[in-house]
Amino acid sequence: MSKQEQHWEKTRGLLFITLAIWFVFSIGIFLFGAEMQESSIKPFGYPLTYWFTCQGSLAIFVILIFWFAGRQEKIDDEFGFTEREGDQ
Amino acid sequence: MIKGKFIDNLPKIYGIYTGGFLVFIILMSIAEQAGMSKELIGIFFVSFTVLIYALIGWLSRTLQSDAYYVAGRQVPTVFNGMATAADWMSGASFVAMAGGIYFKGYGYMALLVGWTGGYVLVAALLAPYLRKFGCYTVPDFIGTRYGGNLARFCAVLVLTLASFTYVTAQINATGRIASVALDIPFNIAVYVGLASILMCSMLGGMRAVTWTQVAQYIVLIIAYLLPVFWISSNIGAGFFPHFMLADEVARIAELEGQFGFVKNSAADMATVPKGLAQITKAHSEVNATPWAFISLAICMMAGTASLPHVMMRYFTTPSVRTARRSVGWSLFFIFLLYSSAPMLATLSKISLMDPNLATGIIGKSIAEVQALDWYQNWNQAKLMFVSDFNGNGTLELNEFFMKGDAVVLATPEIAGLPYVISGLVAAGGMAAAMSTADGLVLAISNALSHDIYYKIINPKAETAKRLIVARILLVLIGFAGATIAALEINDILGSVIWAFDFAMSGLFFPLVLGVWWKRANAAGAVAGMLLGLGSGTAYLVWVKWYAGEGFLGITTNTFGLVGASVSLVAMIVVSLITEAPDSATQKMVDDVRVPSGKTILGKQ
DSSP states (O other), X not given: OOHHHHHHHHHHHHHHHHHHHHHHHHTGGGGGHHHHHTOSOOGGXXXXXXXIIIIIHHHHHHHHHHHXXXXXXXXXXXXXXXXXXXXX | OOHHHHHHTHHHHHHHHHHHXXXXXXXXXXXXXXXXXHHHHHHHHHXXXXXXXXXXXXXXXXXXXXXXXXXXXOOOHHHHHHHHHHHHSOHIIIIIHHHHHHHHTHHHHHHHHHHHHHHHHXXXXXXXXXXXXXXXXXXXXXXXXXXXXXXXXXXXXXXXXXXXXXXXXXXXXXXXXXXXXXXXXXXXXXXXXXXXHHHHHTTTHHHHHHHHHHHHHHHHHHHHHHHHHHHHHHTTSOSSHHHHOHHHHHHHHHHHHHHOOOOOOHHHHTTSOTTOBOOOSOSSSOOSOHHHHHHHHHHHHHHHTTOHHHHGGGGSSSSHHHHHHHHXXXXXXXXXXXXXXXXXXXXXXXXXXOTTSTTOOTTSBHHHHHTOHHHHHHHHTXXXXXXXXXXXXXXXXXXXXEOTTHHHHHHHHHTTOOHHHHHHHHHHHHHHHHHHHHHHHHHHHHIIIIIIIIIIIOTTOXXXXXXXXXXXHHHHHHHHHHHHHHHOOSOHHHHHHHHXXXXXXXXXXHHHHHHHOTTOOHHHHHHHHHHXXXXXXXXXXXXXXXXOOOSTTXXXXXXXXXXXHHHHXXXXXXXXXXXXXXXXXXXHXXXXXXXXXXXXXXXX
């Protein structure tokens, strides 16, 4: 496998992990909205589903993107595909 | 001002700007104490901020195509994040979102999840790759990746339809705010709004829009957060509302149980002005089915990843790496406002409902409420209404009516904040609507001038001529948008949601598969765009205007699901039964997937 194929394979792997986390917090948990609302877990005292829609999922997306960007930069570095000055 | 120097000094320049704006707010509040009239404060706030944007627009004027189309590709990560956040958060986010949460509760929150979750798709699937491509516009990517003018033309078609649906709502919002703040008739205010929008974009294109959007973000976020924090401390709910409103949320649920949701008779409702509503849904209960919630969230997420005016902001960063990080910053800046909207809705509701608070009106006598200064103002503006349906002389929960927009616009006044805050909120709403309108008008006119005029009609056109064409188109599209906005066909949010569905129907899979599936070819992309857009639109028309029943619980707000599914299937089937892309195209896709090296279009 060429260097480029390996790079792409890793990139794709990262994509699937990122999309899996994304799926859980944008779609997955809302399958159980009514059940979660009754849960005794109450972040900052808010009902759980309500909290996820107001803050939880939103904050997780922000963190997820920065985490994803960091990991992707590492993959690019590993294969020497990081941009250099004057690449544009 | 030298360009390089300007970029290096950004934190300082915008720091001074923010400080100046805060000083301006303080000066206005001193003026209010000294007896300046409300009307004058509103006029000062809106016209002062708009003049600043116009000044930035004029300073950023340019005659170079790189600066005009992609701001010279040198916008730093964090600033691009701010600009994207302003680009993204429209009049709807600013003015209507808290109101939507206030009236519809959980079912509406799908929009918050969708409009933020979509950025994960932008970061992971598209933005860095499109940045590597080095295109000027989104159709530029489609046209070059798939090859051929037909694919390019179809992309422009989808882009124009989606963005135009969206932009009329924004111009409408600028008009509405200008009409209230400047006290002029709406059909004139629309053109005042348009003129302000064009002043920011016409001379400097993307470069001017970038630097005005950063300025607009600063105004809109101060305008949104300040009242939320202030009201929260004012009513003793806590100094940091986001973490401290749990008691208020519980108290609202208690009061809802106490008052009950009484349904008004049709005869009574006929006396209520159009567009106003009473509270009919519980504040924090799960009141939508999982599918209703999830389907709406999916549409907004896929739509986010397909809306060209957002995508093109990531063409302006210096590198692929910064484009990726910039998506994170965009969402962070958006998060600041979105996480505050439910807090504002909560504070607004508790202020009105709780009889223990001085501001509470439910349970007071009707005559007393009607004598309130703020009630009279907003009643006159047709945003509020009370009526004693049951004739007991007391205001019940079902006898108080408000328009969604009033939650943001009127809450500061209801909660007893000085009028200067209301002026600030008007300026913030204006900034939000203008920044989005600018991004959209520019997206459309750039696609028409670059992809249709330059790439298809006249490839030999000189830069100067291309930029003149771009500017003429900008003005024409602005006027067309304003003309339609003046007709007031749909309310602000209705057409905003449609824009996401249109974009998702036609562009989501052609964009994503362009990067992630090498086998995708021109025929497949054209089929995906046309059939996707066609089927989505057909479903909308069927359900909306021909009383169609629809299927699978897909509504006029989620018709993108139909369009995108058809688009995906059509694209795969047609791509597979036609010839694979040539080796040059395959090589191009390989190059896009690697951050290093020259941009694809830079090589040609």
